[in-house]
Structures are given as structure tokens and as C-alpha cells.
Amino acid sequence: MSLSEEQREQISGLGLPQSIQEALLDGLENEQFTKAQFDEVIGQVKSDYDHAGVEPCEAVGVIAAQSIGEPGTQMTMRTFHYAGVAEINVTLGLPRLIEIVDARKIPSTPTMTIRLEPDYARDRDLAREVAWAIESTSILHLGSIATDLAEMNVLIELNHEALAQRKITDEEVAETLRSETGLAVEMRDGMLVMAPEEPSYRELLQLVEKIKRLSLKGIDGIKRVVIRKEGDEYVLYTEGSALKEVLEFEGVDPARTKTNNINEIGEVLGIEAARNAIINEATDTLREQGLSVDVRHIMLVADIMTCDGEVKQIGRHGVSGEKASVLARAAFEVTVNHILDAAVRGDIDDLRGVTENVIVGQPIQLGTGDVQLVAKRRDEVIQ
Amino acid sequence: MKAEKYTRYERARIVGARALQIFMGAPVYIKTESIDPLEVALEEMRLGVIPITVKRDRRTSR
Numbered sequence: 258m259s260l261s262e263e264q265r266e267q268i269s270g271l272g273l274p275q276s277i278q279e280a281l282l283d284g285l286e287n288e289q290f291t292k293a294q295f296d297e298v299i300g301q302v303k304s305d306y307d308h309a310g311v312e313p314c315e316a317v318g319v320i321a322a323q324s325i326g327e328p329g330t331q332m333t334m335r336t337f338h339y340a341g342v343a344e345i346n347v348t349l350g351l352p353r354l355i356e357i358v359d360a361r362k363i364p365s366t367p368t369m370t371i372r373l374e375p376d377y378a379r380d381r382d383l384a385r386e387v388a389w390a391i392e393s394t395s396i397l398h399l400g401s402i403a404t405d406l407a408e409m410n411v412l413i414e415l416n417h418e419a420l421a422q423r424k425i426t427d428e429e430v431a432e433t434l435r436s437e438t439g440l441a442v443e444m445r446d447g448m449l450v451m452a453p454e455e456p457s458y459r460e461l462l463q464l465v466e467k468i469k470r471l472s473l474k475g476i477d478g479i480k481r482v483v484i485r486k487e488g489d490e491y492v493l494y495t496e497g498s499a500l501k502e503v504l505e506f507e508g509v510d511p512a513r514t515k516t517n518n519i520n521e522i523g524e525v526l527g528i529e530a531a532r533n534a535i536i537n538e539a540t541d542t543l544r545e546q547g548l549s550v551d552v553r554h555i556m557l558v559a560d561i562m563t564c565d566g567e568v569k570q571i572g573r574h575g576v577s578g579e580k581a582s583v584l585a586r587a588a589f590e591v592t593v594n595h596i597l598d599a600a601v602r603g604d605i606d607d608l609r610g611v612t613e614n615v616i617v618g619q620p621i622q623l624g625t626g627d628v629q630l631v632a633k634r635r636d637e638v639i640q
Numbered sequence: 641m642k643a644e645k646y647t648r649y650e651r652a653r654i655v656g657a658r659a660l661q662i663f664m665g666a667p668v669y670i671k672t673e674s675i676d677p678l679e680v681a682l683e684e685m686r687l688g689v690i691p692i693t694v695k696r697d698r699r700t701s702r
Contacts, residue, residue, distance in 0.1 A: 312647040628653040629695040638691045 260285055264295060271303050314627045321554035325539075328548040329354060345483055345496050347517070353542045357535060360562060360570035362520050367478075367498035372513035378490035387508045388482040388493050389423050394474040399423070399430065402465060409456040411464055413449040425474050433473050438464070476502045500525045523568045531568050535559040585612040650694045655681045658690045 260268075260282070268281055281302055290298070311317055332351040348356065348366045356364050371391070377383045396402055400415035413434075415427050431442045431449055443450045451468075453460035481496040495503075498516040503509055504525070516522060517538060523531030539555045561576055562569050569575035577589045583599040583606050599606075608614055611621045620626040646654065659681035662668060669689045674680050684690050 312649070314647060314649045625649045625653045625656075628650050629697075630653060630657055630692055631695045633691045633693045637693065638689070 268299060271299065273303070273306055277302070277306065314624050316623050317557060321557045324550055324554045325543075325558065328543060328546075328550055331548065332543075332546050345481065345494050349542060349545055354539065357519065357539050357542070358558065358562075358571045360519065360568045360575065364518055366496075367516065367518050369479075369493075369495040369498050369500065369503060369514065369516045371482075371493040371495065371503060372510045373491065373493070373508050374510050377508035378492075378510075381484075381491060383508065384484055384491035384493065386424075387506060388484055390475060391479055391493070391495065391503060391506060392475045392482040393472045393477055393479050393497075394423055394425070395470070395472060396430075396468055399425070399473070402468060404461055404465060406458070406461075409452060409461055411451045411453075411461065411468065413451070413468070415447070415449065423474060430473055433471065434468065437471050438467065440464075479503075520568055523563075528563050528566050528568070532559045532563040535562060535568075580610070582606050582608075582610050582613045584608075584616050585610050588612045588616065646694065651685065654690055654692050654694070655685050657692055658684060 264285075265282070268278055271278075273281070281299070285295070285298070329351060332354065334351055345368060346366060347353075347368050348364065352365070371387075372378065373384060373387060377387055396413060399419045400413060403412045403414070404410070405412055413430075415430065417427075420427060420430075427444070427449070431444065434440075434449065434451065435442045438451070440451055440454070451464065453464045476497075476499045478499040479495050479497040483494045485492050485494060498518045498521060500514070500516045500518070500521050501524075504511045504514060515534070519531055519534045519538065522534045536552065536555050536559045539558070540550070540552060543550050558571065562571065569579070571577065573590060578586065580586050580589075583595060583604050587595040587599075606613055608617060608619070609622075611623060614621045655678070659678045662677040662680050668680055668684075669691075670680070670684055670687060672680055672683055674683070681690070
């Protein structure tokens, strides 16, 4: 039995969020049930939903702060997790959580998880090709570099196996060196020879350093790529992050590729993606430490951080520092400066928020303090 | 008697305000043995006879 039009209307009339309505419809579709059973199911869903909701006037912000803060005290101060086989380390634990709420422009250990299109994901060789195309290749990956002090030359010996593996030719290497340094590059018995502008020892060493730093192929920010098999697909983990560039690569599945740099997600995919990234990163960090915090607390934090359309930190340069009320800002940090500046500007405090009213000693707009009593009309009074 | 849907904060405020009225000598709407104004107010709340309600402006009531 499928759902009748009337039953569908009954479900949409419950005032449930879209996702729950859809789940309910999915679950009920093609199931056998009587009228009474249907009523029981939707009745139970509705009452569970209402039960999970929070009452008006509840101090959700304080509860969220406590609910994230308390497990935070149990987190390890300094932990590093080695993702995959080895080597790529990712900041986790308390430092990572702080990094998330501080909305740092670049996290201390940027990493990406790159998932591939089905054809590439199953084939080890194709996956490796993508990895090499993405990984930033320096001259040291391709051969060795030496100086000839007698001739004042830089000699670059290229390993042709490495060149073939990374699909780059020695002409291409020479061309990149030429355009990046602006110097002539000669080919002499399988070696690239370069000379600095001035034949001095210092210039020579500087040139070597410059050549070592050059990115010949791949994406500049991505220092290393590790391939790991997960289930039946190969997944790439990177050290360094460049979401925008990586998403354009052939074989990369843009829908399942992510980075731990929240600001980057905000710039590339938009503010709602950044909000989800904050929620996911914070939950994962807490879960990795064996702590479970209700998502709704983290969602509240993520919402506050992103509600202006850009990722704001919780703190001086973000949420706390941008409060409209002078007294609320003064309560947070550098009290005297805030009050002095406000006095100079002649600011007005409307005493709308909680902190301001606590300071001046008025009831706050929370809990019983936000209830306005009125006498019942005579016809409403039960005799 | 119909039970209006109040949040716990609204119930607390209403009972508190009513208990204060009773304490200050307001006529009681129910028959009771109790002499504690708060207990009387709670009993009145349970029966829904308190002539006080709340004004909700900014929020939509649930």
C-alpha cells in the first residue's frame, strides 16, 4: 500500500523539517500498515521531534559553550595523528579544536583527502598518475644538483626514470628553469648547465637554492601525496592544501574531495560549505578523542561563526569583538580601552543583550527573565 | 479544564507572581488545606485557574 494523498498532507502538516519529512515518507512508502498504525507512527515521530526541541528562552549559547568546553578539558594537549601509512601528520586534539574556532586562515597542518572518479579510484596506476600530477615536483625529485666551482656553473643531472614516471621531459625542465630564472640553460652530455649572472661564489649558491625551491610540475602548495587503499578504492592524502586547483584535475571527484582548511572551503565552495566543514571538523576532532558532543551545540557555534557570510573567529577579531554593545565588548577584553573609546565617540548602549543587563543589574532576556506577564481577559479566566 | 501550553520558564513566572499575590492577601480561587502561598499557587496552576497569562511578541509560540 502506498501513501494516500491525504496521508501525505497529514505528514506535511506536522511542521517537521524537510529532512525528517522525507525520511518519514521514504520509510512509509511501500509498507503495509493500518490507519491506526499510521497515526501511531506519525504521532510518535512528532512527539519525539517536539521533545528534542529546545524551549523558548532557553540559554542555548551557554549550554553549547559548557558542552564543548567540558570535554575540551579532557582532550590531550598535543597530539599528532599519522593519517594513512605514515608520514603525513595532522594536528588533532585541543590544538585543532582551537584552530577551528579561531578560524585560522591556514591551519598548522593543511591536508586534503582526495577521492577519485570510479575509473581512477579502482586502478592503482591511474591513481598514482593523478598523485604525481598533483604533487609539487622540485628538481630534487628528478635528479641531483651540483656546483662546479672551477667553471662557476650549476650542474643538474636528471634521472630519466624519475622523469618518465612523472611524465616530464628534460626539455620541459630546461624551459621552466629558463623562464623562472631568466638565465640561459644549456644541455651538455645529458646534464643541464646554468651559470649565474655574475660569476661569484655567493650568486652561485643563491642560484642553487632558487632552483631547489622551484616547482617544476604539479601544484605549488602540495608538498607530498600519499596513496592509501580504503575498501576497494584508492584515496590520496596530501600534505598541503589547494582545493581550487585540485578540483580541476582530471580524475578527481570534486564532490568527495575535501580539505581541512575551512577558510579555503569558504572561498571555493561558499559559506554553507564552510559551515558544514566546521561542523564536520569539530565533530571529527572530538570523536577522535573518544568524546561525543551533541551536534546541535557544534551547529550553533558554526552558525554563529558563519552567519555574516564569512567565516569569523570566536574571539577578539570575530564574534566577541564585533558585538554591538559597548558593555558586552568591555566585559570580554581590554575593558578600559573599550569604554574609553566608546566615551570618546559618544556611543549609545541599548542594553538589549544579556551581558549588558547583568552589568547594570537588570533582569536578563533569558529564561524567566524574558517572560512578560499580563492579566488574563475576563472571558479567558476559568471560573 | 484546559491546560495551556506554557514553557517551564513561563510556568515558573506565573506561579511565582501568583504566589506573591496570595502571600499579600489576594483571594484564593480554590478550596485548599494548604497555608503555603507557593503550594496554593502550584495547585491553582495545575487546575488552570490563575488569572495571569503571558504576552509573547517576538517569538512564535510553539
